[in-house]
Amino acid sequence: NAGVMQNPRHLVRRRGQEARLRCSPMKGHSHVYWYRQLPEEGLKFMVYLQKENIIDESGMPKERFSAEFPKEGPSILRIQQVVRGDSAAYFCASSPEREQFFGPGTRLTVL
Amino acid sequence: AQSVTQLGSHVSVSEGALVLLRCNYSSSVPPYLFWYVQYPNQGLQLLLKYTTGATLVKGINGFEAEFKKSETSFHLTKPSAHMSDAAEYFCAVSFGHGNTPLVFGKGTRLSVIA
Secondary structure (H helix, E strand, O other), X not given: OOOOEEEOOEEEEOOOXXXXXXXXXXXXXXXXXXXXXXXXXXXXXXXXXXXXXXXXXXXXXXOOEEXXXXXXOOEEEEXXXXXXXXOEEEEXXXXXXXXXXXXXXXXXXXX | XXXXXXXXXXXXXXXXXXXXXXXXXEOOOOOEXXXXXXXXXXXXXXXXXXXXXXXXXXXXXXXEEEEEHHHOEEEEEEOOOOHHHOEEEEEEEEOOOOOOOEEEOOOEEEEEEO
């Protein structure tokens, strides 16, 4: 059973561009969480999704950020018009129940 | 408000010495508790978890943690540190029922000195 997969592992964008981060959960897991880790800080919750539904987006900025988890395919975290403050590691976790399994993360650098 | 506090952003121990990483939480509902380890430029790996039952839980790599409800603590210990234990350790808590997001502490960086 492959683990949680995220791609790309590293992403460089210039200010104003769009960033798309992908997460493929473990087989059989229908819950996906996105977290952001800023330098020297712990992970902060952004959004919780189940297939085709956003369950909790209380941690996601209201503007420029969106997430989806379609019926087919990976979950996508989309950041429009990126700014330097968006530079961070973005982690996805999938879960069958309470325990969450984390992917290797996508490190976004905004120039 | 529900929160997680890790005391000490950086802990340094000698190889072979006891490792103690502290975690306290505040919650009005029974929590589920987790410790994760993160090696440089990698994702998080689950070390151990407490859900219900025995309050002393054992995890991978010789780590264990004890849930103390009266102290709202879930400290992580290992009797003898190894060089390979050097990493960032995160305490995380799931509050409420069912699937809920994890609330993380800020992390403790463990250094092991030869």
